[in-house]
Amino acid sequence: MSEQKRIAANVNRGLAWIGVASSLVGILDLLALLIVTRFFISTEEYGLSRLGIWIYPILDQATDLGLSAAVIQRDDHDDATISTVFWINLMMAGALFALLALTAPFAANALFGEPIIGYMMVAYGSKLLWQNVYFIPVAMMKRELRFKELSIIRIFANLAEFGGKVGFAWAGFGIWCFVLGPLLRVLVTGIGAQLRHPWRPKFVFRPRDAREYVTFGLNTSASQILFYFYTNVHIPIVGYFFGPAAAGLYGIANEIVLEPIRIISAVIVDVAFPTFARLRHERERLIGQLVSFTRLNLITVMLYSAIVFVAAPDVIAVLFPKYHGAEDAVRILGAVAILRSVSLMIPPLLDGIGHPNRTLVYTATAAVVLPIVWVISAITLRQLGFMSVAIGWGIGYPVAFAVLIWLAMSSLGWSWVAYFRVVRGVAACLIGAGLAAAGVHFFLLGGVPPWVRLLVTSITVTAVAGVLLAYTQGLSLRTARRALRGEAVPELAPDVAPTPSDDISVPKS
Secondary structure, three states: OOHHHHHHHHHHHHHHHHHHHHHHHHHHHHHHHHHHHHHOOOHHHHHHHHHHHOOHHHHHHHHHOOHHHHHHHOOOOOHHHHHHHHHHHHHHHHHHHHHHHHHHHHHHHHHHOOHHHHHHHHHHHOHHHHHHHOHHHHHHHHHOOOHHHHHHHHHHHHHHHHHHHHHHHHOOOHHHHHHHHHHHHHHHHHHHHHHHOOOOOOOOOOOOOOHHHHHHHHHHHHHHHHHHHHOOOHHHHHHHHHOHHHHHHHHHHHHHOHHHHHHHHHHHHHHHHHHHHHOOOOHHHHHHHHHHHHHHHHHHHHHHHHHHHHOHHHHHHHHOHHHOOOHHHHHHHHHHHHHHHHHOOHHHHHHHOOOHHHHHHHHHHHHHHHHHHHHHHHHHOHHHOOHHHHHHHHHHHHHHHHHHHHHHHHHHOOOHHHHHHHHHHHHHHHHHHHHHHHHHHHHHOOOOOHHHHHHHHHHHHHHHHHHHHHHHHOOOHHHHHHHHOOOOOHHHOOOOOOOOOOOOOOOOO
């Protein structure tokens, strides 16, 4: 088998395995949230927990400070350099944890009058130290495209998190279940990673040898931290302006739309970075792979978004009956999710071809523009309550999205017009499916139970999208079956006829 076919087979197997793991993770997270919010905590308590939970993804990224991404991207590995990377990461993680422990309780009390939020942050922040057990083994396994083993570890880890959340809530720990459950996940991840890829650092410290790793890693890490900052800080903004109960309602809308979309997109994003890194010197294959990943992500994300957009009141009534009032926020965030599904494909491309600084430009733009827009919206549209922040998404995010597309197309020497031309067919099919489902949903209003409307809407969106994709884009269930068998899927990457340019600007590392 040629190198090109081998990479294609590994990519598709990776997509299949990560898809299985991500689907299970999404189901477990939703099920745990349903059980905990329905039986064990109130809307206000959930809102209070969200004011601390929002920082968890930032701490996840701060744990390895992008050094694992550098391990994946670079080719010049040796034991001394990798060990030095480990020790640098451990020192920085220790410093970050100390800073968090000293400041979080006081900051939480000053902003929200609730020190418990800060103590939750400190408790979860202990993973800054523990994650050093597995960040190098996981990075090496990703570099080797061992996504099957990583997915199995992830499944067991998230089963532990599910059991922890529900178990601790049942035992009376209240919102602390949202801390203790995730800590069980990282514990299992560390054990699993060391079992499948044992690694111990050597007592070697040569910072000069690891300088390029640190430079690349800090750029990537800064981008990721800014990304998780701007995609999560809207929740404490809601809490600050409108209180914990509003944060609970808005947090549920976020959990219904943006969090599942992040999980769905992770199926492709996890495979995208190492794949783009391997193809970084082959411009036309990079473009083809970007188109393939974008089309795949549009199908999965827009399918889900269409369902929750059309049937938002039914989703709330069936799954979260205590959270009536979040329906409009669900719909607004669902519309924004279409742009988000495309934008999530670009940072792995820029990082993979050696331009993490360009990803940093995008995330810095979003991290400045969006919080400013959210605060202005909360002040000027205060009469709308937490809906004002959801509207801010629709106003501010297109600005950051435009910057990202410009950076990506400039890096590839391609045209944004050509890019959207080759992916617009998939988007049009999903929009058509949503419109058809909206018509069916309208005729079912009045006298039909919400769960029936939700079921019929889901079936309509899926069926119409399947027909349109098959007959207009040549995509069908066969594509998924071929991916599961590890075969190349050319239907997802049509001839895109890239515009000639001087060459793709990539480092010869």
